[in-house]
Amino acid sequence: MTSSPAHIAFITSPLESEHVERMRAAAPAGVDIIFAPDLLPMTRYVGDHKGRDGFRRTGAQERRWREALGRATILWDFPTGAEDERGLALAPNVRWVQTTSSGVGQQVHSFGLAPTDLIVTTARGVHADALAEFAFLVMLGHVKDLPRLQRDQQAHRWERYCGGELSGKTVAIVGAGKVGARIAALARAFDMSVTAVVNNPSPARSAELFTTDIYGQPDLHKALASADYVVLCTPHTPQTERMIDRTAFAAMKPGAVLINIARGQVVDEAALIAALSSGRIAFAGLDVAAVEPLPPGSPLWSMPNVLISPHSASTAPSENGKIVDIFIENLGHYVAGQTEKMINVLDKARMY
Incomplete structure (x- = not known):
């Protein structure tokens, strides 16, 4: 009988498969990384974290999406959806979110997460x-x-x-x-x-x-x-x-x-x-x-x-690889219980 993973990381925004494999190869024991491309929109360009407009999940896909969010303890990006599904409403067990942007302070506050003990790490410096x-x-x-x-x-x-x-x-x-x-x-x-x-x-x-x-x-x-x-x-x-x-x-x-x-x-x-x-x-x-x-x-x-410029000056082919580097380093610290060593941690009070 196999034991349940201690940490479940769910990728909630588009990401190239080669980067997912790097995550999995570097993940410490006890970490399960969930990547389901069919639950995410098709991308418009390299490094697209939003995907094409108009994407809708089928009923079965939506059930899988919610089930994965419900199990997750770590997220790659905040999930997006209807207004009442944004933030962590569907992910009550999440304790750490790695974002793909540096300027997420306003977003974190709008989700009501500023006073919580949630760890948010950003893409600061990547761009x-x-x-x-x-x-x-x-x-x-x-x-x-x-x-x-x-x-x-x-x-x-x-x-x-x-x-x-x-x-x-x-x-x-x-x-x-x-x-x-x-x-x-x-x-x-x-x-x-x-x-x-x-x-x-x-x-x-x-x-x-x-x-x-x-x-x-x-x-x-x-x-x-x-x-x-x-x-x-x-x-x-x-x-x-x-x-x-x-x-x-x-x-x-x-x-x-x-x-x-x-x-x-x-x-x-x-x-x-x-x-x-x-x-x-x-x-x-x-x-x-x-x-x-x-x-x-x-x-x-x-x-x-x-x-x-349509908010695209920061986007380059190397972007996701650099953010994955941050995630991999932080994942090791997080699993080891050494959160004080994590890098790019958002100061939620100062909003950066």
Whole structure:
């Protein structure tokens, strides 16, 4: 007679089978990993954690889905479904969730899980390279006037011009975690000056980020005043809600460029549109929006000085492999009862 597994991990969002096999190969004794692809939507692209719209389980599939959730003690991602089935309503035995995103603080709070002892580990740091590269795509496209080159090419027009350069420019990084640190490292390679806005400014943090100046949140506007490029990569919390508002835009250098790879709610979108319309902000590269998908009627779609990315700047072929690395490391610690050694643990009170 076989004994029941001590830990049951259920994969509730799409994942490539090769990564599931890596999980199973690395899992300690007593861990059962449930992966049922037919219970999950087909993916739209590599690294898709949501799947195609309109997916519906049959009655039999729904019964299997609920049965697996009911047995699970560990989840790969929060399950999605009807409003009353979100969070852990159908998974009362779960004590640890590994998410596929870094910004899950708001989600955890909306599920009412903040005061619980549930362990949530995130994908913090996994997206640093991809997001930093998107930030430099925007900066280089702006400083080299990529739209002009594209217009001239389409018109078969050979007309020389003088472009700009990033060397000597200043980038202000708001929220310098792992993503911000990667942006700072690349900025150094381009011989840019780096200003950072962090929770706890110190000489040590300044050295880590190679900053010319480092500020705390109360001095945000001072940091914005000297920046040619402002990159937002701060978590969305009550403290950062609409922190980039009309006053913040007024504090920025005229002609500055805004890049948002944080969350849309960090920016007052109406104030952004006004600043772009007036020319106060020369250009904006937006990977996120206050409402997603960005509504078809939003003026941002048709503004010539805006680049819209559909919340995809973080997605790269290596993403799931890196998150599985985190899961495998944490699984060993979790099973051994060494939860204090787990990495990327969400501070549910601070929401990041």
